Structure formats: structure tokens, C-alpha cells
Amino acid sequence: MKVATWNVNSLSVRLPQVLDWLAANPVDALCLQELKLSDDKFPVAALQEAGYHSAFFGQKTYNGVAILSRSPLSETVRNIPGFEDEQARIIAGTLQGEDGPVRIVNGYFVNGQAPDSDKFVYKMRWLQALRDWLHSQLEAHPRLVLLGDFNITADDRDTWDPEGLRETIHHTTAERDELKALLALGLHDAFRLFEQAEKSYSWWDYREFAFRRNRGLRIDYALVSEALKPQVSACVIDRAPRKNERPSDHTPVVVTF
């Protein structure tokens, strides 16, 4: 099974690029973040014509997540049960694989803006709620993959400027400790299960020719559960869509198991 994640930064703007990418990369499921549209505007028909079912959880202007899949998802969940949230950040569902069901959890993690801001407090609360919920999800669904835009660099390898950006947003010890706590539930960063090129990133600022200079961050991840880990055969970042006209600032990450 191939599952991918891509923060598209507006599905309205990026739909043609999503369709092109799916035609060239026929994955079993594609997790999208930052749809920036309400559910009534979701392009169900265009994706259906491309051969994909859609499970989506949108909101106007900001946030919004979806899972596109070759076969329909079951047991879908929107946002973290029991955690009051105005923002659409989580969608989960189960796909039938050759070796049994696979639970797919797609997250658009909170940005947090700055470590001294209210948004950072919300980020920490959200991360703790996610961890509590995932603990029970892993018990119910041993074959689980958590994908999305995590908005955290796991360690210094995941940032173009570890010294200059130390303890700034996406780089704080508090955020990295939360990611470590997620991994401690029994999840593994699929990208790091394999030999990877140095300076591998999944996001580049639109400003300062950041992509051309490879000044980026790796903040988009696929974490696999213990049960899935032995079956993972690859995890790659596909930089190609970042070279498109009018690209998203993020690029897809694909995991194969």
C-alpha cells in the first residue's frame, strides 16, 4: 500500500496540481491539509472522475483536511474526540489492505506562531489531546499510520539553520518533546527508517528563493506503528511539485508498506 501526505495550501488553487500528481503517482490514499475551503466547495466530482473517493473535513478560509482513497474509508472520525476545537485539523479512517485493515490518521498540526503566543499554548494543548487519543487508537487499530503537516522539526537534521533558528517556532524543545512523546506511543518516523540524503526537507518559504537555495524544513511526516514498521519498504519526499508554477510551499511525502 502507498499512502501520501501533502499540505496543498488551498485546494481550490492546487486542485489541477493534485490531479496531475495523482495521475503520475497512483497512491492508495492521499492525505491533504490546508484545504482552505468549506465542505460545500469540496471538489468531490473532479476527484471521483480521477478514481478517488473523498472523506473531508473543511472550514472556510483556514485549515481543513481530507483523505482521498482508491477504495472508500470506513469508521471515519473528524477532529479529536472529546477535545473542543473550532478548527478542522484531523480526519481519520480505515482502509482495507492486503494484510488487513490500516488505520489512517491525517493531521494538520497547529502552527503555534511564536513560543510566547496564545497560539503556542493551543498548540501544546492540541498535541497533548492528540497523544491521548492516539494511545487508544493504537490499541484499537494496531496497524496505524499518522501522516500530515506536523509543524515541528524532529531534530537538527530537519532544519536548514539549526543554530540560527534554535528555540524559534517549529524548533523549540517543548515541541520536539511532544513529538518524542508521540513516538514513545510506539510510532516510528518512516523517513528515518531508511538512508536519506542530507538536507532533505518538505517545506520551503515562498520568500528569499528558499527552495532554490534549499533553505527548508522537514515538517511533514509519516509515522508508522510497531505492527506496520516491519512492512515499510520506502519513504520518500517528492520535491517535483515544488517546482510547479504557483506551487504549494509544501511537497508530498510518500510511504510504502
Place this chain on the structure above:
DNA sequence: ATGGCCTCCTTTGGAGGA
């Protein structure tokens, strides 16, 4: 250099992103 870019909004500049 308190920036540069992109997307959205019953827009026309500010918020949010990362």
C-alpha cells in the same frame, strides 16, 4: 531590516502561515 511571499476575505490591507 520591524522585510522579502502566498492565500483569503461579502477584501483593497490585515491575518495567518512557517
